[in-house]
Amino acid sequence: MNFFIFCLWCLIGGLLNRLGGCALNLPLKSKWRDWGVSLVGVWVLYQIIPKSGVVGLWVALVAFFLASWGSLSSYFDHWWTSGVDFWEWVICGFAIGMSGIPIAMYTGSWFGFAIRTVALMAFMPYSNKLQLKIFSDPTDGVEGSRGIMYIATLPLLVI
Numbered sequence: 824m825n826f827f828i829f830c831l832w833c834l835i836g837g838l839l840n841r842l843g844g845c846a847l848n849l850p851l852k853s854k855w856r857d858w859g860v861s862l863v864g865v866w867v868l869y870q871i872i873p874k875s876g877v878v879g880l881w882v883a884l885v886a887f888f889l890a891s892w893g894s895l896s897s898y899f900d901h902w903w904t905s906g907v908d909f910w911e912w913v914i915c916g917f918a919i920g921m922s923g924i925p926i927a928m929y930t931g932s933w934f935g936f937a938i939r940t941v942a943l944m945a946f947m948p949y950s951n952k953l954q955l956k957i958f959s960d961p962t963d964g965v966e967g968s969r970g971i972m973y974i975a976t977l978p979l980l981v982i
Contacts, residue, residue, distance in 0.1 A: 824870040833974045836863045840895075840970025853896070860970050861891035867977050868926060879929055886925035894918040895973075909948045916940075916947035919973060926980040935979035942979075946972050 824832075836859075842849065843856020865884050874880055897918070920940025927936035950968050 824867070829867070829978075832863055832867050833971045836860050836974035837967035837969075837971035839863065840973070841966040843895075844966045856970070857892050857896045860895055860973055861888050863974055864888075864891055864977055867974055868980065871978060872926070872930060872981055883925040883929035887922060890922035890925060891919075894922045912948035912950075913944050916944035919943050919947070923977075923980050930981050932980055932982055935982040939976045939979040942976055943972065 839859030840856050843853050843859070849855065865888050868887065869880075869884060872880065894915075897915070917940060920936075920943040923936050923939055927933050947969065950965055950972070
């Protein structure tokens with residue numbers, strides 16, 4: 824996969840993540856994020872992972888999709904406060920990072936997995952500062968950047 828195509832998939836992931844949290848009246852709105860970003864992640868990984876065992880690869884990709892879906896469907900909010908606290912965003916980044924375990928098991932890239940998890944844990948709380956109105960809402964940059972970061976960090980799972 825060349826760099827331009829990879830960047831395009833990162834932007835598609837950002838758009839799907841944003842659509843999942845937008846104010847538009849879309850059918851199955853949150854699934855645009857949960858399923859859409861997860862499927863983009865599976866496609867990108869399929870393109871960049873060296874294929875050594877077809878069955879093992881598909882098992883890893885299906886497990887990754889399910890773990891991604893689960894991690895993207897919750898923000899772990901309102902545990903201790905009435906709003907989403909800093910540490911709850913850190914937990915969210917941790918859960919999203921942990922969705923890469925099936926791919927790390929397949930590729931053996933535990934170092935890249937650890938870097939990706941820490942990067943997502945650090946990025947998620949600070950993404951709230953990215954107030955940028957692209958379409959209709961100042962949170963477009965927040966939601967979109969999370970989807971972009973989710974896809975952009977996937978190559979770490981194969982180094």
